[in-house]
Amino acid sequence: MKQRPVWLYILGITGLWHLGRGALPDAAIFIAATIILELDHRGVHRFRYKRLTITRFTLAFSASVAFVLLTFSQRYGVIDWLVLSAIAVFVYLETWHTDSRRDRPQSQSLKRSIIVWSTLLVILGCIELSAYILARAHGGDDQHFPTITVLIDPSLEQYFGRAVFAALWLFLGLRLLRPRVMRDLT
Numbered sequence: 001m002k003q004r005p006v007w008l009y010i011l012g013i014t015g016l017w018h019l020g021r022g023a024l025p026d027a028a029i030f031i032a033a034t035i036i037l038e039l040d041h042r043g044v045h046r047f048r049y050k051r052l053t054i055t056r057f058t059l060a061f062s063a064s065v066a067f068v069l070l071t072f073s074q075r076y077g078v079i080d081w082l083v084l085s086a087i088a089v090f091v092y093l094e095t096w097h098t099d100s101r102r103d104r105p106q107s108q109s110l111k112r113s114i115i116v117w118s119t120l121l122v123i124l125g126c127i128e129l130s131a132y133i134l135a136r137a138h139g140g141d142d143q144h145f146p147t148i149t150v151l152i153d154p155s156l157e158q159y160f161g162r163a164v165f166a167a168l169w170l171f172l173g174l175r176l177l178r179p180r181v182m183r184d185l186t
Contacts, residue, residue: 004041007037011033012031016031019031033088036092070083091177095177128149131146132145
């Protein structure tokens, strides 16, 4: 059997973490993703499809709708959950298709990019985990040991902050997924 992708471990641990802290919707998403990718990896069922064919207009329109909904819908509400779920499906279909480049040799710049982003994510994850554990160990003291969420939540309570965050999040996500499309859009 091929070596298991590291993302399976990361998704699984993240799902169990969310389950342990009582965030059941988040846990369900990460655990479901882990199961789907594990079944695909083992060859039990292939969950890979043809690469999406999306026009620039469709992508820009969809991102605009997601931006408006994420900005003006109730935080943690049904609409937020549906938009984020739709984005998750899009990301899955865009990254896990049959003609993906996983088996091709990687360029040096791609290898460096993977190392830099992975290192950054591990560092941020460790900071977040440390702050969470320290806050819980001190009776839920989020003031002295704030997580990243606690730090950005006040700005997300206002529409302007949510708009800035949603625009930045969508732009960076699209930039990571579809650099050619984003180059054509800008």
